[in-house]
Amino acid sequence: MGGDSGPAELVAGAVLAVAARDLRVTLVGDETILASELRQHGSQPGVAQCIDIVHAPEVVAMDESPIEALRKKKNSSIAVSFSLLKKKEVDAVVSAGNSGATMAAAVRNLGRLPNVSRPGIASVFPTLRQPMVMMDVGANVDCRPLHLYQFAVMASTFSRMMFNIDRPRVGLLSIGEEAGKGNILVKKTHALLSDSDLNYVGNVEGRDCFKGDVHVVVCDGFVGNICLKLSEGLAGAVLTMLKHELSQTLSARIGAILSRKAFVNLRKVLDYAEYGGAPLLGLNGIGIVCHGKSSPMAIANALKVSARMVRSGVCATIAEMMEKSVVEEPDSDHGTEEADG
Amino acid sequence: MGGDSGPAELVAGAVLAVAARDLRVTLVGDETILASELRQHGSQPGVAQCIDIVHAPEVVAMDESPIEALRKKKNSSIAVSFSLLKKKEVDAVVSAGNSGATMAAAVRNLGRLPNVSRPGIASVFPTLRQPMVMMDVGANVDCRPLHLYQFAVMASTFSRMMFNIDRPRVGLLSIGEEAGKGNILVKKTHALLSDSDLNYVGNVEGRDCFKGDVHVVVCDGFVGNICLKLSEGLAGAVLTMLKHELSQTLSARIGAILSRKAFVNLRKVLDYAEYGGAPLLGLNGIGIVCHGKSSPMAIANALKVSARMVRSGVCATIAEMMEKSVVEEPDSDHGTEEADG
Numbered sequence: 001m002g003g004d005s006g007p008a009e010l011v012a013g014a015v016l017a018v019a020a021r022d023l024r025v026t027l028v029g030d031e032t033i034l035a036s037e038l039r040q041h042g043s044q045p046g047v048a049q050c051i052d053i054v055h056a057p058e059v060v061a062m063d064e065s066p067i068e069a070l071r072k073k074k075n076s077s078i079a080v081s082f083s084l085l086k087k088k089e090v091d092a093v094v095s096a097g098n099s100g101a102t103m104a105a106a107v108r109n110l111g112r113l114p115n116v117s118r119p120g121i122a123s124v125f126p127t128l129r130q131p132m133v134m135m136d137v138g139a140n141v142d143c144r145p146l147h148l149y150q151f152a153v154m155a156s157t158f159s160r161m162m163f164n165i166d167r168p169r170v171g172l173l174s175i176g177e178e179a180g181k182g183n184i185l186v187k188k189t190h191a192l193l194s195d196s197d198l199n200y201v202g203n204v205e206g207r208d209c210f211k212g213d214v215h216v217v218v219c220d221g222f223v224g225n226i227c228l229k230l231s232e233g234l235a236g237a238v239l240t241m242l243k244h245e246l247s248q249t250l251s252a253r254i255g256a257i258l259s260r261k262a263f264v265n266l267r268k269v270l271d272y273a274e275y276g277g278a279p280l281l282g283l284n285g286i287g288i289v290c291h292g293k294s295s296p297m298a299i300a301n302a303l304k305v306s307a308r309m310v311r312s313g314v315c316a317t318i319a320e321m322m323e324k325s326v327v328e329e330p331d332s333d334h335g336t337e338e339a340d341g
Numbered sequence: 342m343g344g345d346s347g348p349a350e351l352v353a354g355a356v357l358a359v360a361a362r363d364l365r366v367t368l369v370g371d372e373t374i375l376a377s378e379l380r381q382h383g384s385q386p387g388v389a390q391c392i393d394i395v396h397a398p399e400v401v402a403m404d405e406s407p408i409e410a411l412r413k414k415k416n417s418s419i420a421v422s423f424s425l426l427k428k429k430e431v432d433a434v435v436s437a438g439n440s441g442a443t444m445a446a447a448v449r450n451l452g453r454l455p456n457v458s459r460p461g462i463a464s465v466f467p468t469l470r471q472p473m474v475m476m477d478v479g480a481n482v483d484c485r486p487l488h489l490y491q492f493a494v495m496a497s498t499f500s501r502m503m504f505n506i507d508r509p510r511v512g513l514l515s516i517g518e519e520a521g522k523g524n525i526l527v528k529k530t531h532a533l534l535s536d537s538d539l540n541y542v543g544n545v546e547g548r549d550c551f552k553g554d555v556h557v558v559v560c561d562g563f564v565g566n567i568c569l570k571l572s573e574g575l576a577g578a579v580l581t582m583l584k585h586e587l588s589q590t591l592s593a594r595i596g597a598i599l600s601r602k603a604f605v606n607l608r609k610v611l612d613y614a615e616y617g618g619a620p621l622l623g624l625n626g627i628g629i630v631c632h633g634k635s636s637p638m639a640i641a642n643a644l645k646v647s648a649r650m651v652r653s654g655v656c657a658t659i660a661e662m663m664e665k666s667v668v669e670e671p672d673s674d675h676g677t678e679e680a681d682g
Contacts, residue, residue: 128582148582210573211574222523222524227567238607245606259593267590
């Protein structure tokens with residue numbers, strides 16, 4: 001029921017996802033609305049066999065406080081979805097609704113995997129080469145070095161299993177490539193990662209993220225969320241600027257028509273939603289958060305990614321890697337300290 | 342002498358800047374090299390009257406440690422430039438060299454303005470509407486709320502004077518628009534800014550930065566530097582992707598030729614360097630840091646911006662605004678605290 005444009009896009013996404021009949025989708029939300037939406041796709045392949053509906057009368061609004069909303073709305077589509085997962089009636093949850101509430105419901109119902117201090121949200125970015133996984137992109141705004149280290153272990157495992165990369169190259173997002181560059185959190189995390197078994201390549205800068213040289217970029221959820229949204233905003237602004245420039249002269253307008261397909265492809269590459277949403281990692285179960293503005297294609301991709309995550313057993317492998325990667329927390333402080341001035 | 346491609350681009354930039362004969366440029370560096378470069382432009386307007394050379398035999402490399410380099414190389418072009426400014430033999434310094442060394446030399450020679458805890462680096466971003474000033478973009482990686490508050494006062498004054506905006510709209514970079522969203526640093530800064538005389542509009546998200554709705558965006562130097570470089574990387578990646586897409590079919594190739602001017606303009610809008618470098622704010626004097634890869638046009642623009650800063654008296658006005666804006670530091674801790682997990 002979540003998302004910015006109501007359930008129509010989500011239902012259409014579910015219909016796309018089941019076309020190959022290799023997964024089943026349970027729509028959770030207002031039964032009447034969902035049934036009515038679904039009827040419009042009744043003749044599509046797989047719909048009758050692979051989609052069912054579970055009623056959830058309440059909805060968490062996009063701007064509601066997550067914790068309060070979950071307390072008040074026990075029968076919201078988000079809460080009911082994760083209770084279905086807890087009861088193993090479904091294998092994964094995909095939500096385009098309030099991401100804070102999705103994360104909170106996931107943590108409450110699924111629980112953390114052993115040895116995970118902080119579950120987080122990973123996000124897959126398009127690059128000039130293979131996709132790059134950034135973690136955390138919003139679940140943990142104030143982090144300690146140990147948390148970033150754990151994000152690296154989890155995101156590296158995800159990258160290895162989902163993109164078939166043997167030893168994903170892991171970078172630490174900072175403001176210079178040299179080991180001494182960065183804030184106190186980054187400097188302490190660098191020491192932890194350097195001693196790890198990960199294929200750690202050191203600090204990476206913002207400008208390197210889109211080259212595709214690293215497979216995993218680690219940062220705290222405040223920085224990661226800003227990166228995610230800044231990229232989205234800039235990509236949108238570039239396309240708007242381009243459209244404006246291409247309308248300025250007759251020659252440019254004709255040129256734009258001739259190269260139309262190129263722009264459609266560019267928009268597709270830049271549309272992060274196409275990449276299948278942002279998986280929650282570190283939980284004892286699979287959840288994916290999608291953008292509130294997700295297209296049916298984006299929802300379908302997220303559903304397919306969730307099915308691949310289930311089949312690959314990524315949660316069990318993350319649990320295994322986390323057990324192998326237990327380290328002592330470097331010190332009890334937060335990773336930041338008083339500075340002069 | 343700094344920059345990634347040696348002094349040729351910088352000399353060419355100085356030549357462009359003096360064409361209108363409304364400013365004078367002193368080139369600081371290896372006399373022989375600079376004189377030889379300058380001879381190639383001897384016939385250009387203004388060169389003979391408006392450009393002179395001051396010899397500085399040493400160079401701080403781009404990857405040198407700033408503090409150590411300045412200690413060892415007392416006669417580096419960066420050190421000599423700022424000592425000329427200190428002696429009032431020049432009115433401003435523009436550097437495309439090691440930005441850390443530039444900042445350190447500026448602080449050492451010029452000193453902070455009264456009531457400024459931390460000078461910082463502002464950066465001007467292109468948006469869909471008017472330019473947006475972000476501060477800090479790299480000078481201060483670990484900040485307290487008071488520092489961010491002061492960045493807001495300084496960047497707002499800069500935006501008002503340089504872009505003739507009456508009451509610049511100031512936003513605080515965070516991960517949600519609601520007041521409760523953000524890390525601890527942001528939450529505490531929000532309280533300070535809400536009580537200020539600034540035209541503070543609240544939290545802004547990364548995706549809002551490029552819409553042009555706010556004139557000033559405030560963040561710590563770690564986050565700001567990542568935003569700056571991520572934007573640069575993404576803009577470059579988008580142009581590379583577009584070029585690739587436009588070469589894929591004959592129709593697209595013809596289209597690209599017809600709309601060539603649109604792409605040149607887009608590249609110009611995205612080229613942050615065109616905006617005239619990143620001014621150092623909070624110092625008792627004017628310094629501008631340019632990208633190491635600056636084109637002659639970018640250098641010329643930075644020189645023109647520095648002249649406008651001198652003529653507008655922006656340092657004196659920042660000092661005045663800072664005196665009017667003195668607040669008590671909310672508490673002695675860093676703006677971050679222990680979190681659970």
